[in-house]
């Protein structure tokens with residue numbers, strides 16, 4: 304089983320992640336809290352109360368987890384394609400796999416990465432939602448002191464299954480939408496590149512950026528549900544399950560609630576995934 308794809312997936316994922324984390328914090332706050340009136344208001348408030356560091360809350364854990372998650376995504380994707388089409392990464396320009404195979408490989412990678420992502424993502428969301436300013440003398444300490452304390456507290460207060468809160472919504476969110484991710488990327492690369500040639504850096508950037516947008520746009524409704532299920536249990540249990548979460552959110556806040564975070568998800572997705580795909584392709588070319 305070729306391993307370069309796993310390593311390239313890890314490095315490229317980490318580069319994209321740092322670039323996108325501030326957008327992600329704003330998104331999670333908009334999806335789960337009511338004190339902000341839109342993206343700009345949220346950014347200004349975070350900056351005023353929590354300084355620039357507020358945007359990077361909860362990032363240490365994703366940086367560690369992206370090593371596992373993005374390498375599983377890209378590694379499983381590429382190795383599934385190898386199994387389905389008997390072509391390695393290097394041969395795929397000359398012998399392009401069908402879109403059905405690309406979609407199936409993307410879904411497989413998406414499903415397995417979601418299984419690894421679930422506990423990391425839960426901890427990230429809980430930490431991002433702590434609005435206390437950083438350690439000011441006299442102010443009450445935040446509920447979670449950091450990722451390890453957060454994981455231990457969830458384990459203690461909500462049991463081991465508590466660490467997988469929202470995991471079904473996460474798997475449903477990621478399996479089809481990562482199929483869409485790779486189809487969009489490959490489709491755009493093929494459109495803009497004469498047959499058999501390697502796509503240019505500009506093509507990879509644009510195709511990667513739009514792949515991110517297409518995937519996030521389709522993932523947003525389940526992303527809202529996922530974030531809400533993850534925050535449940537912290538407050539009192541408000542939702543009986545995923546369906547209940549959808550129905551009561553829509554009833555209370557209107558159908559628009561399912562698209563909360565769409566703009567910010569898309570704004571984040573373009574640079575993050577442009578950089579992810581560019582570094583991924585370069586690393587593999589460099590090693591290949």
Ligand SMILES: C[N+](C)(C)CCCC[C@H](N)C(=O)O
Pocket residue numbers: 316373476477480481484515518519522572575576
């Ligand atoms: C499937 N879904 C859209 C949810 C995630 C796509 C992940 C792609 C990339 N790691 C990123 O963070 O943008």
